[in-house]
Amino acid sequence: MNYYIHNINPILVELIGPLALRWYGISYLMGFIASILLLRHWAKRGEFEVPEKEVSNFIVLLAFFGVFLGGRLGYVVFYGFDSFLADPLYVFRVWDGGMSSHGGFIGVVLFLVWYARKNNHSFLNLADNMAATTSLGFAFGRLANFVNGELWGRATDAPWAVVFPQEAGLHYGQYDLPAIRQMVADGTLHPRHPSQLYQAAVEGFLVFGFMLLLRRTRWGKRPGALGTSYLILYAFARIAMEFFREPDNNAFFFGSVTKGQFYSALMIVGTLAAMWKIGILKRDNAAKQTRI
Template sequence: MTSQFIQFPEIDPIIFSIGPVAVRWYGLMYLIGFIAALYIANRVADNSKGEWTREQVSDLLFYGFLGVILGGRVGYVLFYQFEYLLAEPLYLFKIWEGGMSFHGGLLGVITAIYLFARKTNKQFLAVGDFVAPLVPIGLGMGRIGNFINAELWGRETDVPWAVIFPNDPLALPRHPSQLYEFALEGVVLFAILYWIMRKPRTLGLASGAFLIGYGVFRIFIEFFREPDAHLGFIFAHITQGMILSVPMVLAGIAIIVIGHNLQARAAINGATK
């Protein structure tokens, strides 16, 4: 029965180790994503006619890195392990045990963008537009890391490309939902934002498009992704990931409208002077 599906090989999550230091596939994927984002951001800065500098790019990515780590951890604990946190408050700081949330990381990055914008006297939405096309790169590489780690798999299915993951206690053929997320949240979302950034656009359009795009893609993929075992379905076929993604879509729409209105108001004020 299961021979017709893809048998996922057992891959050691550690590529190599030197003493107590271990290099893991998951970390390597994020490192590749970070280097690619840095390269693209520097290219954009070089072509910005002085609006951005490489030093500002380095500072912004450092702020963003801290936002991802701190926000991702706090978000995971609050959104997915809140009862465990109440029983053991120090669990929040046990990052080595794993557990990161995209939605928490997003809130951390938004906070980082706000702080960076204040420090550099840049518009918040303008900084968000600069960052938005960089995020899908890290997201996509992170999903590849999830797939290599054979974690966060999908629901049971009988499609020809179903995968049997080695650490699945039920050994069921499942959707490789990590690859679905890589394709939509990584490749497709980056292509959309790259296309937007290459054309004249209103303030906040890239930021809003990212929030809408990710929210819609995540809601769609949740129909194929297995919910966390300790959460299951919130009700019917609705998952926690879907619920957390709906505000993203609404916020994205609001940002596009706000950015358009701000730019239109600025144009009117400039014409009347």
Template sequence: MFVHPQFDPVALSIGPLAVRWYGLMYLLGFFLFIVLGRYRIRHQPGGVFTREILDDALFYGVLGVILGGRLGHILFYEPAYYLQHPLEIFAIWQGGMSFHGGFLGVITAMAWLARKYKLPWLAVTDFIAPLVPLGLGAGRIGNFINGELWGRPTDVPWGMIFPYMDTLPRHPSQLYEFALEGLALFALVWLYSAKRRPLGAVSGVFMIGYGVFRSFCEFFREPDDGFLGIMTLGISMGQWLSLPMIVAGAALVYWAYQHNHYPKKIAPDSPHKHKNRN
């Protein structure tokens, strides 16, 4: 049995400015997105992305993650609380981000990016899907440092006591999610995307993988106290939100192999001009 180290959530303080570990984990995720994206551009010549498009994808993606993730947490999990404390909607440094909301935000942002560069939307999501899981894993480490999203009580030898919660040993569910939603999902999607796949297939595999891994981890995670917690059939909110992802992902993979389309290639870092550049 272990005791949570109770890390100071503030990594660095400079006068009134506090840099929090949670925010640093998001920055790490964005950094990994660029590093992995440039690697894919270099080692997968003839794809639809250039460095210019990748940089724009990061900008749009950051907006989608932050706005969608925050709104998703507010609407899916704690609408009543934020109605009573509206100013805390903006306190994202304290945590409170929903993956499913962020996912919808990024999907919307990538649709805008695809329109800007006149690219197939699924070609854009297929490229970025393998770049996302390590960022998700970094976010789970941020959850662990903050001591939030702890697990359900357990008697397993690696159970962990979260003193600010109670004295019961609990699953360190943040680390389970780091291992599955971060590392395992990255390995799955990265290796699958190493070969050229039909349009939409990589995106579908990402959706299936995340939905399955998240649903599994939810069995060990303490249900949220806010809006809903455990719902119909003993299934948590996180599992209900993951179920459509699994179904949609499976349908997308089936559609991809039925149609067997491939996006038009662009030479990496070419001076290709887009009519709607601005």
């Protein structure tokens, strides 16, 4: 069977020297722009406590301290701690890749706590509105993962499988298609699930659609409901998608549970505890306006 061979240039425009405009950077930019536009709209309607004119600055700060810093430190702790112990400077080598979505969640939550206290906003209001936009950022990010040929899926013989030359350490421009086909025939490379696209569709666009629907419901108007619902939805989606994704560092817990599934399960438990703590699981809290 002639499988699709990944052959996409991750660089959109070459600039000066090593500088280049990459699809990965554009994906992050698109996610942040989408968040800014949605949050400005909700701020204008009085649904988001951050003033409309301050939304852009809010997103820039959240992107750096929450997404990037939290995501990088999370990756080092959850997936690359051995590398960090061997070389502490590993934490700064972001050009080698390595961002953790679970670490990003922790970073964003800590940032929102700080920002809410500093500016006298409701943490739950900030979290609920951010949760409704986060999935778009994940969707664009996973699409960029596919363009880069990273975080590929498990081996499969499905007709839509993709061959990633990156599996053999090859990158765009370092191979020709006939040679890759021969490596597939020899068993050096394996057709794999394009799990990045699965994750973009499910963890990204599908969860985003659910969040927009929840936002219109009575449940979604409870303080904290959207933020916690998003964490639950994402965690279940991530657990499901991990069955198609090649496990990070081929590491498992309990023999068959991937790190992504384990951390997502912990997220579900923690989120349910938070939902009970703030009272949104109680029926008599429908009209209660808790400010945290």
